[in-house]
Each structure stands twice: as structure tokens, then as C-alpha cells.
Amino acid sequence: MSLRIYNTLTRQKEPFVPVESGKVKMYTCGPTVYKPAHIGHMVGPVIFDTVRRYLEYLGYEVIWVLNITDVDDKLIARAREENTTVRELAERHTLDYLECLRALQVQGIRFMPRATEHIPDMIRIIEGLIARGHAYVADGDVYFDVTSDPDYGKLCHRDPEQMAAGARIEVSEKKRHPGDFALWKSAKPGEPSWESPWGLGRPGWHIECSAMSMRYLGETLDIHGGGLDLQFPHHENELAQSECFTGKPFVRYWMHNGLLKFGQTKMAGSLGNVVNVHDLLQRYPGETLRFFLLSTHYRSPIEFSEERLEALHKSLGAFYRFFERYQRITGKSFYDVSAPTRYQELALVNGSFAKEIQQLRQRFLQEMDDDFNTQGAIGVLFGLLTALNRFADEHHLEDAAHREAAPLARFEQAVVVLRELTQILGLFLSPLAVSVSARDRLVSDLVQILLDVRNECRKQKQFALADMIRSRLTELGIVVEDRPGGTTWRWQQ
RNA sequence: GGCCCCUUAGCCAAGCGGCCUAAGGCAGCGGUUUGCAAAACCGCCAUUCCCGGGUUCGAAUCCCGGAGGGGCCUCCA
Structure with a gap:
């Protein structure tokens, strides 16, 4: 047996060989916890949980890190709307997220670090980048200088000069190049902020993953996963700042999962076409949802219906x-x-x-x-x-x-x-949750009585009567099955 | 404008140059079994892989062109 993994960086399948034999360091991008988890948020976790299970089956020890982004613009805005704190909001939705993961049998996440708990690590890296000439300070902000990195764009095949032509990049007076991205943002009044060499502020989005992956897994990861939508700019930027800081390869295998679609377009919080996992779990077992997400190759888009x-x-x-x-x-x-x-x-x-x-x-x-x-x-x-x-x-x-x-x-x-x-595949790990309430027990007792009567009818060749009992039960969604060993029943699916 | 990707039966979906006269599931249709059913089992259900060229002894699979769809370039799993 020999495992091959499609690597986004090289755009081809490569034999899997980890840095350290017998050990796999895997980092995946988790959610920004400002809203309840939707089904699209589950694609990555289910897939990488399956990757983890298979790697362990092959004998590897897998150290899986999944981060939680608990400070950013959306969280700040949302907390203000709900008249609560960023911290409370993040905590609530982190809990929701974890519950959903559990329902889908996603297990084995070794570390689940939160961005706000790793600010000093981030500051250390930013300082390093400035010292090495890859970042510059501008009025309390710190930006990564994309022109300082000859490799910039290698993951997504993008050339900063060409991108500059695209008019959609946020124009900022403070940036030297339109492709430059914020490592540190100076604080506006009323926002969560931390002390830094550049004054009060908060981290940019990408730096947290560099800092946390390095903290828990070291300078070179075996697998870095995430949704296709994170490829650019997030992973490209993460890659650039990490390699510029350490001078070492950041990731051996970049894996990107396809996006969940709702109709023709992707499901996304920003588009408002989301289906919450919680609501879905009211109607389908977590196992069905997991099976759904595994029923397509992970790199393909999957349409929700x-x-x-x-x-x-x-x-x-x-x-x-x-x-x-x-x-x-x-x-x-x-x-x-x-x-x-x-x-x-x-x-x-x-x-x-x-x-x-x-x-x-x-x-x-x-x-x-x-x-x-x-x-x-x-x-x-x-x-x-x-x-x-x-x-x-x-x-x-x-x-x-x-x-x-x-x-x-x-x-x-x-x-x-x-x-x-x-x-x-993480399937059939435990019996489907069946309600054992008193009422359900009564139902099964009553069904048993009817089946006993029906079997008596059958013995006496009163088939019309026996059939009537069965068809009336069928109408209620109860399927009756006669077998050599006796009669059994189950709920219609 | 730039960078990626997709197009296989009624539907979903594997396939990565010869084992493909193309897995598997849903739906459908026969049969075995059953008192009748259900379940289970057996069989049928794309000579064809969006269209047109090309490469090759050989292509759903590689190349070129066309049509349609999607993602990213702004926050996003």
C-alpha cells in the first residue's frame, strides 16, 4: 500500500512521506466563530477527520491542530449588534461548533488553539519579519511586503504585479503595494486590543495560523488543509510570511476541499444561503450528514439538497x-x-x-x-x-x-x-440515537400486542385480518416483517 | 481583466492512457423467496463519457478549439 495525496502546490498527486517517519503534523483552518455553524463548515472537519483516521490506520501518529478564529472584524461587528462582548459571542459559537463536530463523529483534534491566546507568538513573528525586511510599519499598522518575497504567489500562481491591475484589492494609502496585507492593525476605539511594539492593536487574519501552527507543530507541517476558498489570499499569505520568517518549507502537502454548494452557488455566511447544522440535526442523524459529505471526492464541489x-x-x-x-x-x-x-x-x-x-x-x-x-x-x-x-x-x-x-x-x-x-470512514461507530422515553416504550409494547394478535390470525389462516393489521401499521410508518425466527418490526425510514 | 476547476445513465457519483462492451447509490423493471408482503438475494437499466478536431497501436482519461457551469482575485470552511 502506498498513499498518494494531491498537493495544491504542485497540482499533482504525490507519494505521501512525512518529515518525521511515523508522525504526521496536520493543521487545518477552523471557523471564525461569529455565527452558528452551517453544513459547509463541516466539510473540512469530516474530511480531515477521515484523513486522520486513515493515517492512523496506516500506523502514523497524527497530531492534528484546528484553530478557532475568535477575533476579527465580523466578530466585532456582530458582538456590537447583539449587544454582547466578542469573547462571549466567540465562546457561544465555539461551543455550537464543537457540538456539531461531535454529532458528525469528528474526533482526534489534538489542539484547538484560539487566536486571542497566541498574540505574543504573533508579535514575535511580526518582529522577525520586520527585522528581515519582509514587513514595514505604517502608522500603527504593520504590513507584509509582497515584493520582498520572490516566491510570493507560488501556491495560487499569482503574480503581485498582475494582481495590482485587478481593481478589487482594497486600496490603502498605508500600503506600499496593493498586494501587501496587514500583519497587525492599529486599534480603533472600543475594539478589543493588545499591547504591541507598534501600539495598541490586534492581529491581521493570516498571522494567527502561522503562529499557532509553529507553536504546536514546528516550522514545517506535513499537511495543511482548508477549504478551497481559503487558498487565496489566506494560505498564500500564510505561506509567504511563514517561509520568510523561518527560511524553511512551511508545508509539504497542501490539501484543499471543495466547497458546499446550495443550488448553483456556494453556501456562505456572506451570501446568507446557509443551512445550520443544528437545524439539520433535528431531521437527520449526524451519521447521514457525515455520509453525505463523504459521498463525493473531497476535492469536488458538493451540492446540498x-x-x-x-x-x-x-x-x-x-x-x-x-x-x-x-x-x-x-x-x-x-x-x-x-x-x-x-x-x-x-x-x-x-x-x-x-x-x-x-x-x-x-x-x-x-x-x-x-x-x-x-x-x-x-x-x-x-x-x-x-x-x-x-x-x-x-x-x-x-x-x-x-x-x-x-x-x-x-x-x-x-x-x-x-x-x-x-x-x-468514521461510520457506524455507535448505534443511532434512539429515544427511550416512556412513550416510545409504550408504542413498542402496543405494536407487540398487535403483532401477537396478527400471528394468532395467521395460525388460524385468517389472512385478511392479519393483512389488515399489517397494512394499518404500515400506514403509521411501522414496517412488519415475517421471518423464519418470528415477526419483527421497525420504523419506516 | 488575471488565476484555477468542472461537464459521465432519469438523478447522485467513481473513473487519473490498455483490466471500461464505464464501480456504487437513489429511482424503475423482471425473477427467487414469502400465505400475501417487507427485507435479502439474482438479473436488467450509458456500445458510451458536453461538442468538434488532434496525439497514440490504443483516450471518458493526454493536447488544441468551441459550448455550458463553478471557485478565487474583498470576509468566507
């Missing part, structure tokens, strides 16, 4: 039904199946079934190796599901009286592979 979510939610049902089947067969919960979390050679009992499972696993890993092709991997998962169901059918595994021990053992081994692979 309820129809799509609905279709995916349905397709996920095949897995849940299988887990129930597994439970019927073995008496055990799929969620308790333990599988290797690290790659190792698979030793299955010989036979065509074992061989098929082996091949499917191989294909899954190949898809993941190919720049994290999650959609390709999901396709394989469906194939695995079919193989498992077919095997259970052929060997009558649900019929306890007639099944044999050997096939059952082979089946269980294969289920371990399903567990191994699905956990790499």
Missing part, C-alpha cells in the same frame, strides 16, 4: 438492516465488534468467500490510498454488504436449527472486516 440527503439516508438503511440481521444471527451487537485499528495482513480461512472478502478489502484500501477516494471506498462497502448477505442467505445463518458452526465462524470473521473498514 434534501433529496440527496434523503436518498443517502435510505441507502444507509441497508447497513442498519444488516446490523439487525447480525444481531439476530449472533445475538451480538455490530457496534461491539472489535476490529484491528491498524493495518495488518488479513488471515482468513481459505475458500471463495474468504477470497472475495479479501479482495474487497484490498480494493477499499486502494481507493483510500488514491488521495482518499471515499466515494470509491463506499462503493466497495456496498459490495461487501452484498457478499455478507448472500453468504448468510446461502448458509441459512438465521435459522439456528439448521445452520452449521463453520460457516457461522467464517461469517463472523468477514463482519470483522466490515467493522475494520467502516471505522476508517
Whole structure:
């Protein structure tokens, strides 16, 4: 196996080799916490969480840093509107963000630094940049001098001179070159501010990522991730100031995820076409949302639509039904199946079934190796599901009286592979939250009574009556299923 | 104006020069199973990859041109 990652810097897939063998330093840009998280904010976290899971599966130790921007123009404006402090506003939305991450099974973020907690680090870098002639002070502001960096523009293929021709860059009297960007902004009255060698002020946007990545991960990162919209100017600027400061390569692999679209255009707070994660979680399990975000290659744009979510939610049902089947067969919960979390050679009992499972696993890993092709991997998962169901059918595994021990053992081994692979994608980690309120319990008791009556009818060949009970239940969204081992029911998806 | 990217069946979506007479899912249609269903399983569902040229023994995949769509150049995941 050999992992290849598409690197924005070189625009091609490259074999993945971290700086330090066995260790991966990964930094991703988190949100500016001035509004509740929308579904577009979840794309990066879900993808990089999956990247992290796969890297760990391959045996790496992954140190993942995701920052929180808790001071900027939007936060200041918003806090004023809501008549609260920047700090309170940021805190509230950080909590919201974290809740959403949890719902989508995004785990393993080692450090989550906040910009306001790293002002001294930023000041140190700015001072260094001034000393090295890459930045200049202008009336309490400090700007990065893009003309001082011959490499400036290498990430996005931009030439400062050409950009100067573009009329959309903010014109400022203080800047020497239109492409120069603020490292430090002098404070206006009433704004949050910090002491600095250039007077009271606050940091520019890009400097925080340079400072925090350096603080937690050192001068060279293995992976730097973020949305495509951050490529320019944010990452370009981050790259320039970091390399000018350290004189070392800043990032080995730049990864950019595609943007979430709403209709034809991207979903963005500034466009007002956002769908909050919180609202969405009222209607769909976090698992469905995660599955949705993994159902397209991470570099492609993905269009949000309820129809799509609905279709995916349905397709996920095949897995849940299988887990129930597994439970019927073995008496055990799929969620308790333990599988290797690290790659190792698979030793299955010989036979065509074992061989098929082996091949499917191989294909899954190949898809993941190919720049994290999650959609390709999901396709394989469906194939695995079919193989498992077919095997259970052929060997009558649900019929306890007639099944044999050997096939059952082979089946269980294969289920371990399903567990191994699905956990790499962060799927099916825990049972879907089911309400266990007293009312729900009453519903299930009542349904059970009706099913008992219906089965009595069936015994007496009163099929019309039996069918009536079933169809009336179906109308209520309760699906009745007769099986060799007895009758079961579930909620229609 | 500059810099990127996308276009595959009714819909979503893999594919990265030969295993493609193109994965997988949703929808649809047959069949096995079932008292009838549901579920599961089996099978069908793009001779074709936006259009036109070219390179190559060979292209959905590479190059050129055209049409349509998107992102960035201002805050944005």
C-alpha cells in the first residue's frame, strides 16, 4: 500500500512521506466563530477527520491542530449588534461548533488553539519579519511586503504585479503595494486590543495560523488543509510570511476541499444561503450528514439538497438492516465488534468467500490510498454488504436449527472486516440515537400486542385480518416483517 | 481583466492512457423467496463519457478549439 495525496502546490498527486517517519503534523483552518455553524463548515472537519483516521490506520501518529478564529472584524461587528462582548459571542459559537463536530463523529483534534491566546507568538513573528525586511510599519499598522518575497504567489500562481491591475484589492494609502496585507492593525476605539511594539492593536487574519501552527507543530507541517476558498489570499499569505520568517518549507502537502454548494452557488455566511447544522440535526442523524459529505471526492464541489440527503439516508438503511440481521444471527451487537485499528495482513480461512472478502478489502484500501477516494471506498462497502448477505442467505445463518458452526465462524470473521473498514470512514461507530422515553416504550409494547394478535390470525389462516393489521401499521410508518425466527418490526425510514 | 476547476445513465457519483462492451447509490423493471408482503438475494437499466478536431497501436482519461457551469482575485470552511 502506498498513499498518494494531491498537493495544491504542485497540482499533482504525490507519494505521501512525512518529515518525521511515523508522525504526521496536520493543521487545518477552523471557523471564525461569529455565527452558528452551517453544513459547509463541516466539510473540512469530516474530511480531515477521515484523513486522520486513515493515517492512523496506516500506523502514523497524527497530531492534528484546528484553530478557532475568535477575533476579527465580523466578530466585532456582530458582538456590537447583539449587544454582547466578542469573547462571549466567540465562546457561544465555539461551543455550537464543537457540538456539531461531535454529532458528525469528528474526533482526534489534538489542539484547538484560539487566536486571542497566541498574540505574543504573533508579535514575535511580526518582529522577525520586520527585522528581515519582509514587513514595514505604517502608522500603527504593520504590513507584509509582497515584493520582498520572490516566491510570493507560488501556491495560487499569482503574480503581485498582475494582481495590482485587478481593481478589487482594497486600496490603502498605508500600503506600499496593493498586494501587501496587514500583519497587525492599529486599534480603533472600543475594539478589543493588545499591547504591541507598534501600539495598541490586534492581529491581521493570516498571522494567527502561522503562529499557532509553529507553536504546536514546528516550522514545517506535513499537511495543511482548508477549504478551497481559503487558498487565496489566506494560505498564500500564510505561506509567504511563514517561509520568510523561518527560511524553511512551511508545508509539504497542501490539501484543499471543495466547497458546499446550495443550488448553483456556494453556501456562505456572506451570501446568507446557509443551512445550520443544528437545524439539520433535528431531521437527520449526524451519521447521514457525515455520509453525505463523504459521498463525493473531497476535492469536488458538493451540492446540498434534501433529496440527496434523503436518498443517502435510505441507502444507509441497508447497513442498519444488516446490523439487525447480525444481531439476530449472533445475538451480538455490530457496534461491539472489535476490529484491528491498524493495518495488518488479513488471515482468513481459505475458500471463495474468504477470497472475495479479501479482495474487497484490498480494493477499499486502494481507493483510500488514491488521495482518499471515499466515494470509491463506499462503493466497495456496498459490495461487501452484498457478499455478507448472500453468504448468510446461502448458509441459512438465521435459522439456528439448521445452520452449521463453520460457516457461522467464517461469517463472523468477514463482519470483522466490515467493522475494520467502516471505522476508517468514521461510520457506524455507535448505534443511532434512539429515544427511550416512556412513550416510545409504550408504542413498542402496543405494536407487540398487535403483532401477537396478527400471528394468532395467521395460525388460524385468517389472512385478511392479519393483512389488515399489517397494512394499518404500515400506514403509521411501522414496517412488519415475517421471518423464519418470528415477526419483527421497525420504523419506516 | 488575471488565476484555477468542472461537464459521465432519469438523478447522485467513481473513473487519473490498455483490466471500461464505464464501480456504487437513489429511482424503475423482471425473477427467487414469502400465505400475501417487507427485507435479502439474482438479473436488467450509458456500445458510451458536453461538442468538434488532434496525439497514440490504443483516450471518458493526454493536447488544441468551441459550448455550458463553478471557485478565487474583498470576509468566507
